[in-house]
Amino acid sequence: METKLKPTRDFTDLKYGEGFGNHFCTEALPGALPKGQNSPQQCPYNLVAEQFSGTAFTVPRASNQRTWLYKIKPSVCHTPFKPCDPTKYKYIKNNFLNAEEMHTTPNQLRWKPLPYNKAEPKDWVESLVTVAGAGDPQIKQGIAIYLYSANKNMGNTVFYNSDGDFLVVPQEGTLFITTELGKMTVGPREICVLPRGLKFSIDLEQESRGYVCEVFKGHFKIPDLGPIGANGLANPRDFQAPVAWYENVEADFTLLNKFQGKMFQSTTKSSPFNVVAWHGNYAPCKYNLDNFNTMNTVSFDHPDPSIFTVLTCPTDEPGVAVCDFAIFPPRWMVAEHTFRPPYYHRNIMSEYMGNIQGVYDAKEGGFGPGCGSLHNIMTAHGPETDVFHKASNSELSPVKYPYENLAFMFESSYFINTTKFVMDDVVNVDHDYFQCWQKLEDLKLQTN
Ligand SMILES: O=C(O)Cc1cc(O)ccc1O
Numbered sequence: 001m002e003t004k005l006k007p008t009r010d011f012t013d014l015k016y017g018e019g020f021g022n023h024f025c026t027e028a029l030p031g032a033l034p035k036g037q038n039s040p041q042q043c044p045y046n047l048v049a050e051q052f053s054g055t056a057f058t059v060p061r062a063s064n065q066r067t068w069l070y071k072i073k074p075s076v077c078h079t080p081f082k083p084c085d086p087t088k089y090k091y092i093k094n095n096f097l098n099a100e101e102m103h104t105t106p107n108q109l110r111w112k113p114l115p116y117n118k119a120e121p122k123d124w125v126e127s128l129v130t131v132a133g134a135g136d137p138q139i140k141q142g143i144a145i146y147l148y149s150a151n152k153n154m155g156n157t158v159f160y161n162s163d164g165d166f167l168v169v170p171q172e173g174t175l176f177i178t179t180e181l182g183k184m185t186v187g188p189r190e191i192c193v194l195p196r197g198l199k200f201s202i203d204l205e206q207e208s209r210g211y212v213c214e215v216f217k218g219h220f221k222i223p224d225l226g227p228i229g230a231n232g233l234a235n236p237r238d239f240q241a242p243v244a245w246y247e248n249v250e251a252d253f254t255l256l257n258k259f260q261g262k263m264f265q266s267t268t269k270s271s272p273f274n275v276v277a278w279h280g281n282y283a284p285c286k287y288n289l290d291n292f293n294t295m296n297t298v299s300f301d302h303p304d305p306s307i308f309t310v311l312t313c314p315t316d317e318p319g320v321a322v323c324d325f326a327i328f329p330p331r332w333m334v335a336e337h338t339f340r341p342p343y344y345h346r347n348i349m350s351e352y353m354g355n356i357q358g359v360y361d362a363k364e365g366g367f368g369p370g371c372g373s374l375h376n377i378m379t380a381h382g383p384e385t386d387v388f389h390k391a392s393n394s395e396l397s398p399v400k401y402p403y404e405n406l407a408f409m410f411e412s413s414y415f416i417n418t419t420k421f422v423m424d425d426v427v428n429v430d431h432d433y434f435q436c437w438q439k440l441e442d443l444k445l446q447t448n
């Protein structure tokens, strides 16, 4: 039976600020934001000013990100960090260059959904399982891909990640996220970005599962639109940021930190959610994927999936991503004289895919909601045998790729290694995945 949970804090009637990357001004008490300056000698309500920066001070203005917080107490009020019990977060690993702990293979990989731990319920951070990744947070190069399967509230356990931004993709259950900049709910068919350094705590109302992509350098942004023009795909106005919210609570809190891939813990005597007002453009955001304005061919051929990019975290090389987050959204398929599913391909990028809901058109079996797959750099992949035959012979009338189907991809320019533990015990790896293409061996050259 499913566990019934209740979020610790009140999430009714939440308000949001609107727009991607905006400079928001928000206060939970009237006049709490200082007027005309960031750091007055004394702040309104005896608050303390603190800058929270997401880019180096000196990056060009267009990409500069920082927020000013007005807090009941500054963030320095905590006991010294100690390493966490190594058994507690044993599936959080960011040492992707370590051959001892990582698995390297050019094979196509696929996994079944991450199970919930019913015997010993896990909160969101405790439930994180690193599936795959590249690089190392120490040199700010790379990416990590995790699954979560949480069935316990974090409550007064507060987490911040020094190593990068988290892009969270819920597959089952709404997340009730309290951040130091305010509260957000994020459910399936929605996503959120929790930027590097942000303190947050996640509560639940039911067992909740999903995917996380962490980028060790840079930040996610909405992609340039090129010839598409000024509108389309994920429109800026549909992104939402929390508004200032605080709790003035004296109690024991645990403060967790992922720092260079290792988990540390300290305590505070009052709530870290003590930001009464803030202004700036370094903030979490959420986005409803149903607002995605999908573009597709209205003539022939299958466009490259970059046309479905919701967010991208660029590398230093223009057009090449640490991670492109693309979705396979509901859309009309109208291409004439065309093989309509994804073409067979070998890619210069690595592709981790997940399924949020329904069926993915290239894989009608074995890739249900909660499953994952990985096709590394130059690893051949494409539709399974049955899909190939069906799509090669189907009548090409306009068809709606239904609302219920929603898969996504984290596409990265890095070689991706998997953790050793996802190759055996933690997530069920599908040892027979390769079989879905074997019958294509029967294809014969036809010369008459
Ligand atoms: O491999 C996949 O299923 C993802 C994908 C989808 C698509 O429409 C085109 C290329 C591609 O890699």
Ligand SMILES: [Fe+2]
Residues within 6 Å of the ligand: 345, 347, 351, 375, 381
């Ligand atoms: Fe692909």
